[in-house]
Amino acid sequence: MLMIRSANTSPQHLCLTAAFLAFFNLAAYAENTASDFMSEDDYMGEVPKVLTVSRLSQAAADVPSAVTVIDRETIRASGIVDLPEIFRLVPGMYVGANAGYVYNTNHAVSYHGITSAYAGSMQVMINGRSVYSPLFGGVNWSELPIAIIDIDRIEVTRGPNAASYGANSYFGVINIITQTSDETPANSVVATHGSGRNEVFYRHAGKLDALSYRFTADYRQDDGLDDRNDFKRMRFINSQADYRINLKDTLEFELGIADGARGEGNIENDPFVFLPRTKQINNHYALIRWRHHISDTSDFTLQAFHNYDKSDDETTSVNLRPIIAAISPVVAASLVNDNVYVNNAVVQQRTDIEAQQTFALGKQIRAVWGGSVRQDSVYAPNYLDSRKTDYFNLQRLFGHAEWRLHEKLTVNAGALIEHNDFTGTDTSPRASLNFKPHPNHTFRIGASSALRTPNYVEEKFRDRLVVATTNPGQNPLIFQYRANTGNLAPEQIISRELGYLGKLGRLQLDARLFSDKISDVIRDANRTDLVVPPNAVLLNPFLGADITTNVNQGGAEVNGIEFQANWQLSRNTNLLVNHAYIHIRETEDGLKLDYTSSAPRNTFSSLLTHRFNPQWDASLAYYQTSEADLLGDGNKVDLIRKSDLRLARKFQSGRYNGEVNMVIENLFNNHYEEFADYNTFKRRGRINVRLDF
Template sequence: MAIQRLLVVLCVAWPCHAFAADVTELSEEAYLGEMPTVLTVSRLAQPVDESPSAVTVIDEETIRASGVVDLADIFRLVPGMYVGHNAGYFHTVNPTVSYHGLTDAYSRRMQVLIDGRSVYSPIYGGVQWSDIPLAIEDIARIEVTRGPNSASHGANSFLGVINIITKHTSETLGNMAVLTSGSDRKGLTLRHGGKEGDLQYRITAGLKNDQGIQARNDDKRIRILNLRADYRLNAQDELEFQFGYNGGDREEGMLEEDALVFLPRTKEVYNHFEQLNWRRTLGPEAEFKIQAYHSYDVSDDHVRSADLSFLPVPLLNPRLAFDHEVMTERYDLEAQHTFAPSATTRLAWGGGLRLDRTRSEVFLGTDDTERFRLSRLFGHLEWNPVQRLIVNAGAMLEHNSMTGSDLTPRFSVNYKLAPGHTLRAGISTATRTPTLLEEKFNMRILIPTAVPGLTLFEQQFLNPGRLSPERITSRELGYQGQVGALSLDARLFHDQIRDVIAQYRIEPFPHPADLTPISDRTLGNRNSSDLTVHGFEAQAQLRLGSHTRIIGNFSHIRINPDMDTTFTSSSEASRFEELQASMPVNSFSLLAWHRFGSGWMGTVGYYQLGETKMPGDGNHVDSARHWDLRLARSFTLGRTQNQISLTSQNAFDYDYQEFARYNSMQRRTYLQYRVDF
């Protein structure tokens, strides 16, 4: 049945007689020349039709043509991916970017890397997209592995991996300035790149003031600074150093009539990282490299409650206030050796060590620093026994201080039916380590009163720990094809997820005898029932010469409890219903641009999502669609290259909501001017 469905899709995409005719017109060399090379999936440089998993490549041309100013928006162009802005109220006023759903405001089941450095949060899971010290203008390409990839990148590479690859300093020599102004947002980015002998470097600085969505307390004032230096020691050795900083004010909180705590407020965040890479070239197919990085992130939040005088007891203070500082720090060291053992094989292997330090008195119920230690060994082998057959096999062995040891293997076979047409069949496994919030979230709000011996409290979360990692086994059948100017990537997938970590209500919940609870809504986390995620997704790209390009994506996804699932409580069943609805059944995106004469370029983007019901701070959102329009003009002025563009998001002002009904995205129009000199 799976093969029949795939063939139906292919015949719909191309008439079968044209399929047969065009195959003979495309040589093997021309075909390979058209296929982009990916670096992320197996840690080996491979054409996309030889990689062990489906992958979406978003290049610099696509990023610039789309006109995005928020990095998260670009992932709307990945089939099966969901983007929701301003998701939540408490340390979550931040885009949610998830693959195949199964998420609340924190997208915990996808790994995100920047030049190989993980920005996955150990306490929340997922990524704080607004807090990444990165300018969009410095991105060379983005590779998105659509499927589990723990074999290459370890735990939390569960449903997919995003790897953002920045430009080499040789590509950014000279100066650049970008000014953005429009609907409730302003921004300025400056960049200088230079060269001194064998040293090349760039410095990028930026400011952004984003007033977010109307009727929300979600303004962001963001400052970034990024430095990269590449130094060629000799013909074999190269050093790369990076430094990044992001800081500024973020607004959060609910309206007073809707909240007991978490009122509108402004918090300060800042983070920085330092990264050093050493690469030694050992031969045409051989390399040894070491990567080391350190990152530090602090959120300084002063939280106050609503007026509590309505409670039927006299209070010492009708308003409560507490400091909610969250600190995370990471040290990571990794080594990798790549070589070709024979004429038909290539191998990448290595290992790494990591230490995470986290402190959050409010979330974790202690002012102690939590430490998480991780060690790993990995290996990936590519074997080309005959001309048309590629076999990929790999595995990761990890040990961490929270859940112990895990082995996550992957195996796939790619067979080239003819030049330009490849079938892929694969099976992969992955794990997801519980976040600190899932394992140790212990949040209690104390309310002192004027009555002797009476202290009220609300125990919001109480996690006993001892969670097991989530586990996934993913099977896929994929097709990668190219006929002339049209390329297609289609896949059928079936994912079985075990030991799903889900919230449940603790009834009754334990509490000290000297404290009086004011509610019984205490939540905890535990390993619960199993899920299956299955469906079909496809991405197509059409290039008409050098002037026109069209990218289309479609996904159909079903999330269901395993047939043997039995729920132990109504809250657990309700949580699983939310997980089922956390991804639209059908979603579609289209981006098309055309270069006219005299430097003009026009872009049209169309995005359509089915209904969702997000867990946590989210709720039911109906099916929605919106159009983005962009018009740009490039011109030369003296020795400078200039571009001025006008972009309108949700250009026709449709009633478009994401994640929750309170996140209503109205038309946003902004003007951007870029000059390279």
């Protein structure tokens, strides 16, 4: 029975089936034609507002300061694997791979000198999210959960620009902008293998109606340099999404999470307490941004973000008994433990909410104004000598206007008023005039002032080693590293410049004469008035060790010239050349000795790229840095000459696109030292494969 039913092949049944199929096909056909049928809406329909005033940046000729834009193609051609390396292509920027004794794996990146391992004089943002460390003011470059291949471009403002970018926009501003999900292929896989370096990357981008999104996952490991405990491992996932609510409102989301391990400690610097060890890092961040289009000439943006950076770091000293026995056998005998344990964990957080309105007044004036509130917090029991989390609040109001007085004349003016817990209320103004006598030539004259609020390390660094004893009269022993007194004033910079921006045939030139006057310099100083509890013994005098604090002392002038030239030699060949000459002069007594030599006198970089055919291309980068004597864990290093060569082949097969490339860093194998004499670099090579589908 069952069989008969299922094998029902009566003519009637066949007819019905045929009719159904015919109907189904017709329906499919109708649907097809309907979607192909263009309607008046395809021509006249409303389109979401995309390039609204807040998204439109100033034209290079109208910008009030010197800006270097490093695009995706330049990043690709440079062959770098560590993000801060790219700043070698910014005139006046110093990059030292593998910096100091703490944060071994970090790069020192500074502009116009005053370079230390913890160089904290720049505002650094990823898609508008400020990522410099509240603790030491610099950036933990190696801990940023960002993949180089996701970067669309990097805009570097050379010179202070607090009026537009707020706190820490002191020597310069770095804004890293990632690709939107619309711009990326649906899937990408990248693998890198080479001298001590391995990395794998996967990215997926997609679209669900009004939501477009991208996920990136990355794993990397790097063995670091010979003779240093500076290996790093990290894995992260980050994501970016845009949701279009309607034609006028968009929500943007960014999320990321990372963890990994880092080598830390240096036996030569400290053979007793902070020994070579491994620390664990855990970071995450979240950002939400609402863009609202008010009218054709006005936009409103509201954004909030949160950063969380944690490093677990514990260290146990060597046996201290023999060391103390050399001073006093009696005290040594009274030690409770042979070793001292230090909890050097650091948790840094930042929460920031910012609102801003961008608008145009007629065709001549464009302006932006807004305000933000921020709370930074630091938990660092060793650095701050407190088990409590410390909070730092900052509020700011800012405004900036561009006024095109005449076709040939643009005025920019702006100011920032900032209030923070460390230094109270400060104002940073700026103004400039751009004169464009010819569409291809622009001259700029400008002045800008900015204040650098001391960071936690400068204001509150008070770390000591406490050694417990059983001796009732002398209990305990204290070794004091630093005992910062706090109450520092902000460091101030007044920067004046004369700039030229020109297009001479195929050559684009950006030249700048500058003079930065720095006062109230925050520097290290010895402290002699430290009082320890009556029952404790201070070990420093016995060991001949100074106790350090920070003070505002001295002033300097940084003068120089820098230029950047981009020369399209032929359709397939391009040459990028940067040079900076920097001279630091003491103008007020009291600077540290090596302050004036903390920037190389000359930095030069160039990148030559050539495309042989649609498949093959090559690039040659050359970097030269004159000798310098660097601050904060750094020391004297000689002239550096380094050449990197990159050879790449693109391929395509069906829907697969890809590239294989090979990079040789330090082609001539010069054994040079960077930042300090304990960072020695040799030749390294890598191979990199990318597949998009």
